[in-house]
Amino acid sequence: MYTKDKYSLRTVLLWTRRYIYIFVLISVIPVVLYQLAGWKWLHLPWRPIGLVGTALAFISGFKNNASYGRLWEARKIYGGIVNASRLFATMVNDFITNEFTENNKTDEELFLIRKTIIMRHVAWMTSLRHALRVKKPWETSGNNTSDKEHMQSIHIQEYKYTLEEELDGYLSDEEKNYVLDKTNKQTACLNLQSKNFKELKMDGLIEDFRHMEFKNIIGELFALQGKSERIKNFPYPRQFATLNSFFVWFFILLLPFGLMHEFEEIGISLIDSLSGNEIYFFIAKNFIWLTIPFSIAISWIFITMERVGDVSENPFEGMSNDVPITTISRGIEIDIREMIGDDKTEIPNPHPEYNNTQM
Structure with missing residues (x-):
């Protein structure tokens, strides 16, 4: 899915607000104990914490690059499905004719044959996106x-x-029961296509060369399906994902203990340099309280990077930055049904957006 830029910050803040509440507690408690309870020993040197933060930035960057690679590969796969579907519709239009048959079909009969094939292709896309939306334990x-x-x-x-509801109108009752009875529904749809092309060849509506070309395009669809299933069923290595999450929270817990001593030192230096102004003196004396907003801001940056990497690992879940497979599939359906001259009143509208997000 894609969210419009002007809503992105608001969406991210709303999405991560529970973490922000935790960051407030993590940063307030040490400062209160240090400043009000007088626990001046409750601090850590900043240098090792800074080194942890630097190392964590590299680790998070590596994870996010790998996660984006999975997301971009998924988008390229669906780009391939768009192109293959349009080529498939062109072949259905131009290859299925009376040129080689002894029993000529009327234009209406040829259209019904073409439409059946195109609707079955939409059923394949529908079955595929339902399979890609199935929740996995690591998501x-x-x-x-x-x-x-x-x-x-x-x-x-x-x-x-349900898939059964969404297949209504795209497959005959017999074909629908056949597909729903199989473990891999999308493979069953392509198997039905292959059988149909064999029947068309036997009836003379396509000859050997065209039959071979249809087989090739089915092979391309199988390849694209397999690539998307590979991303869906093989997670980002869990040792990288889990350890990175542990490191982020370790850094967030240490952060206020290092920051508050640094801010106190700044406050002391300001007191030494100020003369006579009570307001400035009050600010300098309480400079340590700036630990709280800075700690929250830095923690939010790191956890947001971590969470974006998490959701990008699995680009078919349905989050806002995932591949909008529902929207893409609907767009393909509109294109290929228009290409065969289907009744425009029967073609569905583009899929709507919710909260300015494509699905």
């Missing part, structure tokens, strides 16, 4: 409260409707 959307709340606000179609 964050199933166990992270913020992710679940966000996904409820954008109404993901695959979680709202």
Whole structure:
């Protein structure tokens, strides 16, 4: 999915607000104990904490690059599905004719044959996106409260409707029962296409060369399906993902203990340099309290990088920065049904956005 830029900061702040509440507690408690309770021993030198933060930035950058690579590969796969679908519709239009048959079909009969094939292709895309939306144990959307709340606000179609409901009108009852009975529904749809092309060849509506070209395009669709299933079923290595999360929280817990001593030192130096102004003196004396907003801000930056990397690892979950497979599939359906001359009143509209987010 894609969220418009002007809503991004607000969306991210809302998405991470529970972490911000935790950061407030983590930063306030040490400062109160240090400044009000007089626990002046309660601090750590900044240099080792700074080294941890520097190392963590490199580790998080590595993780986010790898996560973005998975996201970008998923988007390229769906770009391939767009191109292959349009080529497929062109072939269906131009290859299925009366040129080689002894039993000529009427234009209406040829259109119905073409439309059946195109609708079956839409059923394949529908089955594929439902398979890609199935929750996996390593995905964050199933166990992270913020992710679940966000996904409820954008109404993901695959979680709202079952595959059986969405296949209505795209397959005959017999074909629908065949597909739903299989473990891999999308493979079953392509298998039905292959059988149909064999029947068309037997009827003379396509000859050997065209039959071979249809087989090639089915092979391309199988390859694209397999690539998307590979990303879905093989997670980002958990040792990298889990350790990075531990390191982030370790750094966040240490951060206020290093910052408050640094801010106190700055306050002391300001007191020594100021003369007579009570307001400036009060600010300098309480400079240590700036630890709280700075600690919250730095912690928020690191946790947001961590969370963005987490959700980008699995680009088909349905989060705002995932590949909008529902929107893309609907766009493909509109294109290929228009290409075969289908009735415009029967073609669905583009998929709507929810909270300015494409799904």
